[in-house]
Amino acid sequence: MKLLYIKIDSYKNLDNFSFTFSNTQTDLFVGKNGSGKSNFFEAIAEIILHIMGEKSSLDYNYTIKYQLDGREIQYSFDSNASKWKNNADDEIASIPSIDQPEYLLFYYSGHNQFFPNITENSNNKVKRNIRNTNTDFSRRFWGISKDNKKLLLYTILLLPSSNPARRIIIEKLGIQAIENKVSLKLKRPDYANNESYNIDPIDPETRYWKAKGKAKAYLDSICSVSYRATDETEVIDTGVMNNNTQFIHPFNLDTFQHTFQETAPLQIFEMLDALNTIGILEDIKFNLILNNDQQIATSNFSDGQYQTTYIYAMKLLFSKYNTISLLDEPDAFMHPEWQLKFFQDLNSITDNQTNNNHLLISSHSAASLVNYDGIKVNLFRVINEKVKCHPANRDFALKQLATNAFRLNTVDDVISMIYTCNRDKKPILFLEGSTDPRMIETAWSKLFDTEIPFIPMMTFTCDFLRRTIIDERVHGQLANLPIFALFDFDEAYNQWDSVIAKHDPRMHISEMDPYKGLMRQFSDQCYAFLLPVPDIQEIKDLVIKDHQTNETFKGNSLMSIEHLFYSEEHRDYFKTERIAGGGQKIKFIESMKTKFAEEVIPTLSNDKFEIFRPLLSKIKEIIQSHANESV
Template sequence: MRLKSVWISEYKNLRDFTLTFDGDSFLDIFVGKNGTGKSNFFEALVEIFNFVFASTKRRSEISFDFDLFYEIDGDDVRVCCEGGQLQVNGANRSKIADALTPDNVIIYYSGHSDKITSTVDQYSRAYARRNRKWTGEEAREFISIGAEYKEMLLSILLMQPDDCAARRYICQKLGIEVTSETVTLRLSPPRFKHSDVEVGDVASFLWGAKGQSLVFVERLLNCVRGEFTRDSIYDRGQDRYTIRINLELFREEFAEASSSDLFRQFDNLKTLGMFEGLSIPIGLGDGRPILVGDFSDGQFQSIYIFAITEFFKDRNCITLLDEPDSFLHPEWQFSFLKQVEDIAATEAAQTNHVLLSSHSASTIVEANEPQIRLFEIADGNVSAVQRDKAAVVQSLSAGLITFSEREARLNIYHNLKNTNGPVLMVEGVTDEIIFETAWRKLYGAEVNRPFEILSAFSCTTLGRLMRSNEFYHDNQGRTIFALYDWDEAYNEWNMNHSQVVQNDVSRCLVKKRNGVDGYNLMLPVSEEHSCYGQVVNAATGEHYKSKSSFPMELLFRDAPGVGAHFEIDPTRPGDCQRFKGDKATFAKEIVPGLPPVAFEPARPVFDFILHTIGQ
């Protein structure tokens, strides 16, 4: 199962919107700022597939026109609805054949969408009406995974064989292990009309259930170890069945059943209103017991994700994961995509097309795909364009994606693991680009740079890292330099437990942290620079500390041909200059075209680093 293209006439801010899916990867990733239309696109897909599923049973309606093209079991299917007329593979139809539709559309929505909720609720009510006999013969097509699935998902995962990838990852990430061979299933009366349970009356067992639901529960009874009767597992006072399933017997009984089959069986019980709970005793690595409610939202978010990819990897389905990594601990985000791919990227998994939206730069950094779809708004219209992954991540400073501080710190740790030797850390991505260019201009592209240059994505993150004993402990043997602009970043430069080792604005103010090879540098500003007065008081010779105004771009204010990128700052006295325009464009397109002499203001930074590391 794979989407090939979708066209939407008009849905919220999506107007005449077309998205084509190229390649054969089971996972497509979308990024973009809030309000660009990622979630609206997911909502529109839910509306479209709700229409498609409903159209297998009756003539249906939808509030916008669409053209949906997908492949299922090797056959191309085109479903189009324009002006109220349904077409299937080019022919007018009133209904759609079941064989031409996905088995499931699975929805995971980390935020809150009233539209998705109402659409899925509408589908669920219609499903319930069709199943008033509550035999459970019809499996649900729409499945929305939320908090009410917590206990079920975790328990079913832990009931899988030990070599199940999803089970292994969950146990590892949560630091848990199963502490009992008994799984407890609790069943309550169904929401539909049913019989009362009478002692000794076989026909009233399970409130008179029939069909698939009864067959499944009877198979579960085969997994109970020891003597019991159907009456002994029923509590008349609470009107509840409690079935204690032995894990070894369960795995034998359902050895031929896939994890997706098991999930659908339990989900049918839930849909009928009979499922009250499924619990398996678990403990931490030290043996202490832990309850489901003890896990954080972020920890359970990983359970949702891994359960979805495991339980539906062999079904013809579309899986919509809207920001599934939003609550994941940053340490998990780097390995998130690899784990999902390990679970789902099998031959059978090609039947499951996963669409994932994300704001997590940590996740995107680790994506295998060289191209990422970026939702953009131009002239009031939304489009989804292909962008190089590197370009998307590098555009962070332009606000395309927002790094949280924890994500930024983790990204730095990740990059440091893949490098060695001294490192210069700068505040932002554009600063990194500028100083890489400055080295090439001043020393030549053929000269090896004996240190790395990395972005910390903010001066706050940079300052906290340079004050962190743990950071130095994790990078023993490396000399760390941090470079700050002349503005509020001065407060980050001015760290405690350090000594000033160079007190010259034109050569870099430098502080060394006590006991470690960590150096904080302020951007050098020479007395000849036209903006020197924005840093140093000419009357006193003292600098303005955090009241200064000299960001990285001002290094080039005196270079020829760049005047259009600067303007007088009306918020400050004395005709102070400030940068105007796009930082990324300036760093990537303007700075590389400047002559080597324009980079001389940056040389003191390199001089200090080279002297310190003995080069």
Template sequence: MKIRRLVIYDIESKPLLKGVDLFFEKGTADIINANCFIGINGSGKSQILEVIIEIFLYLDNIFRNENKLDAKKIFSPFAFRIEYEISLNNEIYLIIFDCSELKTSFKKLHIEILKRSNDKVENLDVNSLNIVDFIPTKIAGYSSGSNETLSLPFDSYYDEYAEYTWKRAKKIKDHNDYSDIDYDPRLYYMNYNTNLGIVISSFIFKDELPEFEFILKELRIKELNSFVISIQTLGPQSPNRNKGGVILTPELELWRQKLINISDENIFDEKHQLNTLKFNINDETRLAFKDNFSSALELYTCLYKLELLNNLIVDKTTRDKIKKERKERRLVTKMPIVSDINKVLNYSELKFALNDDSEINYLSLSDGEHQFMNVFGTLLMINQENCLFLLDEPETHFNPIWRKKFIRILEKITSNRKLDVFITSHSPFVVSDCKQEQVFILKRESNNKISINRPPKETYGTAFDNILEMAFGVNPPISDNSLEEIKELQNEDDPDIIRKRLNDFGDSLEKATLVNRIIVLKEKEDI
């Protein structure tokens, strides 16, 4: 998977991006050549990730085989062109979707699929193909903070899935009709709330995840000791409490029963149809999980799909109102937060053994440690071919050592995999490990226009001073208070005053100018 070109012909919701036309280098085949967007706040970095997600959400809505939406009601989110390569059965395909007008029917969507083989290019008949096979297998988004707009396409996707699951489960219950099938999500949004499922799944299947031991070493964690999962279908605010609350599909009911069977203790509350499941992790427990789930991703998908049903706790009137507002793009609207007491799925009491055999609760870990497990655990766990990762400031809570290692760790755990990665960052640590052709500097020229350019010089291995100047115009790389004091002293005519202040400042080129200033003033006195 590799995106090669992105064009935004016209867009109403993000006018900054109108006219953007970006080309992405293919790079080396056996390592990840992450595309890195850097620039000040408000320059449009996150918006580029957002439009990529919106494009693939639009394509998934049109072409997926399950839970098909009414094609007459599906319109392009904006006018765009996207070109990307995908590898299927050891063959390389170039996929082109072009929608040159705003809010057009999918019938006006131009599609090209070209097969590349032995230096030959064959233009395939798209009418004979199942287009969904040529869409990225998984699209994972990550945000280090509460980036509301980045999460919106995912929220819309989750709402559709939760409602589909509800309708399907009710149809099966009322009519014993199994005509519809369940399906795994294509879009995954990773933030602080989803991290617990990632941690549990990754630790249980750590032996099957290459390089996971590398993550444990960095975190100084030996093992996941225990955790608790609560699954509830008749909470205090469950919809239709008098008719059974949240109904699970046969697939989800089977998964719930598997988790119950694996658990060391199941505390059942009949009033709320609540199973509180306690797990102590040992060789037997890990083996039981592996007997019931084929991989870390399948276990995580089980937890994730149950967690998405939390959306059903919000009353339908509110859900419909928010869906309408999102569609009209009037505001950035998220579903109300569901309290733990009402959730269908809830995690608690995650405990780890550290290398010194002491025990620590997940909540006691730092934000940086949470982020480390979330970002790299996701990249390890979602290990299928043709995946796309869109990471919005994934290293913000890292210490300088981890920031310095970020790209190296990324490449180490994803080597020889066919996937693509887009990163936004403010960090020179990240940029210094990216080649010049992979870096895009965004600058806001006016309220309705941005410029996107590659750096004028090579960034790979360059000093941070150069990156700060190229990307942010920071030169010299010294904070304002100390720099202003140094500038005042540079205009001082008394060498003794400058000399008395020298020890107030650390070493820098600017401090060296003060030493030169003393020498010049002394020479004048001697004349």
């Protein structure tokens, strides 16, 4: 299945919203929080459930066009009439099954209850059908939770070693080998709430606490696989245990793979999902040996490692079925190295010619975007108070990730962004504030006629800035390129100074004039600056303690980057506080940071940026010197 076009009359902040999808089986969406991206995913989920007959009605109109089994299908829904119109403009009361998707999958990292609620309703329906009937019943939509992330890993590990998704996941998890002995562990389910459900070892009708219907059929199928001990002295836990609250069945992995070799991977997952939903599946114990020879269980893997598992597993299991998958930030907890290969690995799992699973993915990860194979990504923005989504150049989206559109909260996030910088072979100037990159770019354009030779990147706090520039991983990712950091001249002075004192005795002062921007170099690669002090008396008094010697207040100074542009004309962006003993403190109003950068900075004359010339010229000189040395 492939979505082609959707129009939504009114859903939350989506007003007369329309979108045309790309011609690939994967569409990537990026956007700020509140831009409508999550609401778009919710609306698609509601519309697909409505088409599948899993949701009785909707209170908004929509039009949806999609490909299914080689056919192009379009339906328009009128919420007032509670009816659809098809391609031929015929009015119909329900969508024929031949035009319906087979599955809807979703993973949602937000906090509202939309997806959890429909997942709970699905679970209740599964419980009723699986336990009590022998009819074939398949869940048509899944919400990926902590429980079925584990089930997806179990399913992948049970597949033959030749399976591509299994190979990728084993490599990502650093698994060297999987022991042949596997144990299915069942627990007493809630329905078995009295002794009449106890398992009698000699009465087969009581096995699995009298499970019925498809649940019993699934359990019989798995438990038909036996275990052959390699050591006659091995003690094997098997059968009912722990006062009739647990049942253990060991089996050989290779025997299971042979027995189920004709079974589709999705059917194996559905069996495990059904048993988990009725509360009878406790665990499947695999003995895994990692590349460092450490032996662990699947429960030892982190959330990030499970995150990797489920996205690849979902693509594999549903690739042959008409499926829509909505994945909200699935790469959020992945290691940056995994993010970098995320889309490459995703594309290697299935052949796009046989892939019927349309993946809609949102991401805030720069590393994931770097190797995204589509030239365009879909960018959500609010323009004139209206939500818009349009294709954007991938590099433009990467730049949005590096500026104030998205936050970089950990050094790992910064390392992710460095992958993008290495593509252009440019150094980085790390900065504190979200709008600082815009100011530095403007300063360069006002002062120099050449292209800016570095990439300005924010880190948001002076502590994070310090931790970033001393991190060996950052140095490694930038190879021989110089690294720069620009600290505000306030309490950030202490962070600037602590780098020098604690991390490299070779660090020396290269610029001692605070009016040019104090600079110290540590290592052969990294240079740390403090903001230059402008020739504005009110601002000099916030930094300079002795105007004869240029001694500063150090960490008690009070100058941020906006202070460099202080003037009577823009006094409204600052507030003045009187201090005991006379004098005053001039503070920039933080809530006006974005407005100042967007509305004031671009209007300033070139001479207002001369304060940056010595500092930027020094950076330019260092970059050229490193380039000459590398030739």
